[in-house]
Amino acid sequence: MSLASGATLLVGRSxxxxxxxxxxxxxxxxxxxxxxxxxxxxxxxGFGAMRITGEGIWGWPPDRDNALKVLKRxxxxxxxxxxxxxxxxxxxxELLIAEAxxxxxxxxxxxxxxxxxxxxxxxxxxxxxxxxxKRCVEKSLKRxxxxxxxxxxxxRIDPKVPMEESLGALKEMQTAGKIRHVGLSEVAPxxxxxxxxxxxxxxxxxxxxxxxxxxxxxxxxxxxENLGFMPWSPVGGKRGLxxxxxxxxxxxxxxxxxxxxxxxxxxxxxxxxxxxxxxxSVAHVExxxxxxxxxxxxxxxxxxxxxxxxxxxxxxSKK
Ligand SMILES: NC(=O)c1ccc[n+]([C@@H]2O[C@H](COP(=O)([O-])OP(=O)(O)OC[C@H]3O[C@@H](n4cnc5c(N)ncnc54)[C@H](OP(=O)(O)O)[C@@H]3O)[C@@H](O)[C@H]2O)c1
Numbered sequence: 001m002s003l004a005s006g007a008t009l010l011v012g013r014s015x016x017x018x019x020x021x022x023x024x025x026x027x028x029x030x031x032x033x034x035x036x037x038x039x040x041x042x043x044x045x046g047f048g049a050m051r052i053t054g055e056g057i058w059g060w061p062p063d064r065d066n067a068l069k070v071l072k073r074x075x076x077x078x079x080x081x082x083x084x085x086x087x088x089x090x091x092x093x094e095l096l097i098a099e100a101x102x103x104x105x106x107x108x109x110x111x112x113x114x115x116x117x118x119x120x121x122x123x124x125x126x127x128x129x130x131x132x133x134k135r136c137v138e139k140s141l142k143r144x145x146x147x148x149x150x151x152x153x154x155x156r157i158d159p160k161v162p163m164e165e166s167l168g169a170l171k172e173m174q175t176a177g178k179i180r181h182v183g184l185s186e187v188a189p190x191x192x193x194x195x196x197x198x199x200x201x202x203x204x205x206x207x208x209x210x211x212x213x214x215x216x217x218x219x220x221x222x223x224x225e226n227l228g229f230m231p232w233s234p235v236g237g238k239r240g241l242x243x244x245x246x247x248x249x250x251x252x253x254x255x256x257x258x259x260x261x262x263x264x265x266x267x268x269x270x271x272x273x274x275x276x277x278x279x280x281s282v283a284h285v286e287x288x289x290x291x292x293x294x295x296x297x298x299x300x301x302x303x304x305x306x307x308x309x310x311x312x313x314x315x316x317s318k319k
Pocket of ligand 1: 047048049050051083084155185186205206231232233234235236237238259260276277278279280281283284285287288
């Protein structure tokens with residue numbers, strides 16, 4: 001699809017396509033850039049590098065050259081925030097990022113994570129022991145060929161280890177100059193508050209998309225506190241958006257795809273929103289990056305919001 005045409009159509013046809021207007025309109029985010037940690041400017045639409053590994057996020061991808069192309073294309077298109085983790089592959093995603101992009105272009109922010117181990121395909125077991133985490137940081141530095149990691153995220157809080165101990169280890173690595181900023185993943189506001197007593201937290205990565213707002217309170221907390229919010233599964237993850245979803249008719253009418261509408265909706269939801277859609281396909285990277293250009297009017301945004309709400313109820317009733 002033509003990206004520009006999609007954007008024009010969305011703006012130009014809003015009144016007729018979406019019908020009734022409302023007296024209360026949300027104030028929508030318009031910033032294309034966000035300063036992560038106050039000092040790292042990133043284009044808000046990033047890239048998630050979990051899907052460039054093998055099946056079950058395990059091992060090498062079936063087409064390694066294609067995975068390298070996906071990463072290069074994302075950066076060519078202006079993506080300068082790439083999310084990864086030592087657990088993706090494990091190791092494979094970080095190794096591929098270095099293979100594809102090192103020496104890194106100026107301004108590229110690689111955000112990695114540690115604290116989730118991988119006994120096998122599709123298996124994830126938290127390990128937040130301080131010594132283990134420190135080893136993880138050292139190994140990620142080596143794989144990514146970096147001297148300092150711009151954003152290191154605690155992948156999961158380990159229920160067996162007090163959060164303060166895990167974060168204390170990351171603080172040590174920060175003091176040693178091996179980590180620039182620290183982020184969290186899958187956390188509630190009270191956990192972020194606890195973490196901030198140990199060290200500064202600049203971002204949170206929680207599952208969030210149009211049909212899954214479980215972490216709404218965390219998003220609101222991040223907005224209030226000016227922390228970056230990286231929604232994972234931004235287009236619905238493995239289950240994904242499908243033909244027949246409520247969004248499809250609207251997307252078709254605008255020569256866009258449901259994925260693009262979902263990403264545009266997220267970007268406009270909040271100025272701190274940093275979606276990291278994951279894909280193993282060059283065409284999908286192109287499509288996803290283009291979504292940053294789609295501008296929804298407040299009425300369009302609200303209509304999509306409500307439609308997704310209906311979709312969510314449908315999904316939930318199937319469980
Ligand atoms: N913090 C955490 O605990 C956590 C957990 C999971 C993920 N993450 C991070 O978040 C990123 C995104 O999460 P995710 O990959 O689970 O979910 P996602 O980005 O919502 O969905 C990825 C899935 O959607 C498909 N897809 C993406 N763009 C598409 C498009 N334009 N058209 C059609 N299909 C499309 C991909 O398939 P194709 O490959 O065929 O495009 C893939 O199966 C990950 O890459 C990872 O960096 C973090």
